[in-house]
Amino acid sequence: MAYDITVNGTTHHVDVDGDTPLLWVLRDVLAMTGTKFGCGAGLCGACTVQLDGVATRSCITRVDSLGDAAVTTIEAVGATAAGASVQKAWLEGQVPQCGYCQSGQIMSASALLARNPDPTDAEIDVAMAGNICRCGTYPRIRAAIRAAARSNAKGD
CATH class of the missing domain: 3.10.20.30 (Beta-grasp domain)
Incomplete structure (x- = not known):
């Protein structure tokens, strides 16, 4: 079809x-x-x-x-405000270790920030719960999401 x-x-x-x-x-x-x-x-x-x-x-x-x-997709999410801020925070926070899961992580994080520009840690946990990182970079992921939210709030 x-x-x-x-x-x-x-x-x-x-x-x-x-x-x-x-x-x-x-x-x-x-x-x-x-x-x-x-x-x-x-x-x-x-x-x-x-x-x-x-x-x-x-x-x-x-x-x-x-x-x-x-x-x-990840190829274009950087064209959105939330996607660009998440990608920048990911790089600055050195989030990826092996990197395999990171496109999915970034897509979930940017969707979260697009609908909720200042999420709590609990809201971040819920939004990111379906994304597994075998390397265990969860603290860096949460820190990057918080940094992206702060950056968006400042208009960076």
Whole structure:
């Protein structure tokens, strides 16, 4: 079947089965490899993208379920205010260790800050609970989210 999907502001015509996970459309059809495969069951968060600004696991999101939703991936999240501040805080805080999970972490963190510019630690924990970091950089992740929120508040 053919589907028109909007990814990072561009409409793409893809010819895939409707049950194809969005992750594989992004990686294999559109050659956007920033979104990572982790578990394939929506449990680890490595494949997180945003659908209309909401953090979503692309490995369990069927392409036929997208409708008119706008997909944002790690390749374009830096064009948003929340995404740019998160990416900057990630670099300044030296968050990544191995880096594999970081695109998903950044997508979840930027979705959080876009809807809640000053989250509490508890709200950060809830928003990031679906993102696993095998390296255990959780304290740096939380610190970077807090730094990005402060930066946004100052207008940096």
